[in-house]
Amino acid sequence: MTRKAAIIGGGVIGGGWAARFLLNGWDVAIFDPDPQAERKIGEVLDNARRALPALYDRALPPEGRLSWHDDLASAVADADWVQESVPETLALKHKVLGQLGALAPANAVIGSSTSGFKPSELNAEGARAIVAHPFNPVYLLPLIELVGEADTCARASTLLREVGCYPLTLRKEIDAHIADRLLEAVWRESLWLVKDGIATTEEIDEAIRMGFGIRWAQMGLFETYRIAGGEAGMKHFMSQFGPALSWPWTKLMDVPEFNDELVDLIASQSDSQSGHMTIRELERLRDDNIVGMLRALRRTGTGAGGVITAHEAALPAPLPADLPVTADRQVPTSWTDYNGHMNDAEYLRAASDATDRFIEMIGADAAYVAAGHSFFTVETHTRYLAEVHAGDRLRITTQVIEGAGKRMHLFHRMTRADGELAATVEVMLLHVDLKSRATCPPGPAVAANLSQYAAAHAGLPAEGIGRHVGERSKASPQTEPA
Known part of the structure; x- marks a missing residue:
């Protein structure tokens, strides 16, 4: 079932909330009387589409449906989450939150993006909101400070984790919560x-x-x-x-x-x-830097990187296909070079990730490695067929050319979202005993799984396989990234 979020008040924070929910598969309804709201939030969404998927090696869910509303009632109808992000004026928040409490579904979480007001202040005139204080950019930074009624904060925490956030519930309400008090001192x-x-x-x-x-x-x-x-x-x-x-x-x-x-x-x-630099240029620079740091933290599972790792593990796996999909991801800015396209080393990285995924699929997972066996790569060959740029969606399928005895011969196809074949990577691996560091046959279950894939893929074409470097081909001209 698709969830729905209602965003009340656009701007930088409201737009960031919209992006966080929308790019995680939620339907998003926006109410903002500003005649420029659709343009402004559209620009925030463009930046978010460029940045957020670059944190992950697995594809985020398909985007939800975005809708714009002229009245609060239609915006909040059937909403699971309602987020108020109007200007930081208590009288205005009283008015808006009072209306939201009457119009929103009884089971909907009503969160306020307030950076300073306490729930007791927000609800002084009968509202039923909690504080759900984010940090800009909301679509990248995971921290959300929750303050308010315990059961509502618990439900809010569960929903926020579904969209890759890190909810931090305060033990007591206090002006400016935790993080802003620290920021205020600096x-x-x-x-x-x-x-x-x-x-x-x-x-x-x-x-x-x-x-x-x-x-x-x-x-x-x-x-x-x-x-x-x-x-x-x-x-x-x-x-x-x-x-x-x-x-x-x-x-x-x-x-x-x-x-x-x-x-x-x-x-x-x-x-x-x-x-x-323009504000949008500064935002993109900021996003690129945050993505780079978060991906570095993701490799060790440290800090916010651990939040991304946990969220990615909960994302749906690719749907089955004739050839298994071993990667479906967005290309991060850090993978591009001075020519503006994906660096040749990153094709090998993407292929390596796909190889690791396939190895897991046949049963050679972390437990298998811990038991003392694995596959080692001994040879690769890459063909660069089309340019790939930051933000492009890259889908990799894997074909087994040979899977018998100690040898595993794989053929990866990297396809852009427009359907064009961007590259192929041919990989030869040998099964190894990690104690002796010598080759050996894989375990029976892994060998049987690999053999089944090899038999299923035996009749499929593998264009360009077995080529040597520099070999000319009329059928597949190459574009070599620098």
Whole structure:
């Protein structure tokens, strides 16, 4: 059954919520009186379609249905989730959330994107909302802070995990929740550093992204400081650096006067720092950087990377076909080179992932490897037939050419979404005893599965198989990526 989300209020946050749900297969209904809403949210969705699938090696579900509404009642009808993202004005939120409580289905989660208000404040006039506070871009960053009625937060947590989020339920309600209180402390101190002429906006950003920002992305604050304490751990760190808390290092209890002079100073420095790029260009740069970092974290299952790994494991497997689909994924920006298309090394990476998937399919999975046996690649041959660019959908099918004894000969076809064959990769593998590192026959179950595939694929053509490098072919001209 397809789920439905209603997004009330577009903008950057509402558009990000719409993308998160839509790209995970939910139907999305949007209500926003702004005449530019459809254009603005459309641009956010374009960026999300480019970025979010690049985090995964398995295809996300087919997109849900997107609809636009002129009235709240039709937008929230039959919704499983209603997300309010109107401006941060308590009177406006009271009005909108009161209407949503009356119009939305009784079992629908009604979440507010508020970055500062508590549920008791939001519901003071009879609403039934919880705080569901996201982080921009909502379609990439998994954290959602949940605050409110326990049963509703529990249901919200389950739904959010279905769309790849990391719900964090607060133990008590508090102004600005957890993350924004931390951000506010850094923000206030940064304003003083600029006002006092100690650093520019660019220099402060460099201090964050060249140092502790990278550490925080994968280890947070306390775990980072635990390491800083050395072998003695957190207790040593606290005893060594704890006295600094009483030193006059910061002005956290004092705020610079928020006047036009300070605003103009910050704005002019920001323009000098980043004014050469449009907002959409900055968003795409940000998305590419986040995707690269999250994919790096994904390899180790660390931090937000672990959320992506768990979400991908829950995604539906490819449907059966005459040839097994061993990969169906979007090409990330990090796979492209200076020519703007997929680098030749990434074709081999994609083929390697497909090989690993096929090996799992025949039973040589992690448990098989742990028991002491695996397949080793001994030879590959790649034909580059068409350009592939970042954001392209790449589907790989695998054909068994030979599957007897110690040998496994595979033929991967990489096809773009438009149906054009982009590349073929021929792979020869040998079965190995991991203790002796010598070749040996595979286990009976793996051997039988491999033999069945080989028999089923025996009559199928394998265009270009057995070619040597540089061999000319009229039937399949090559376009060689640099």
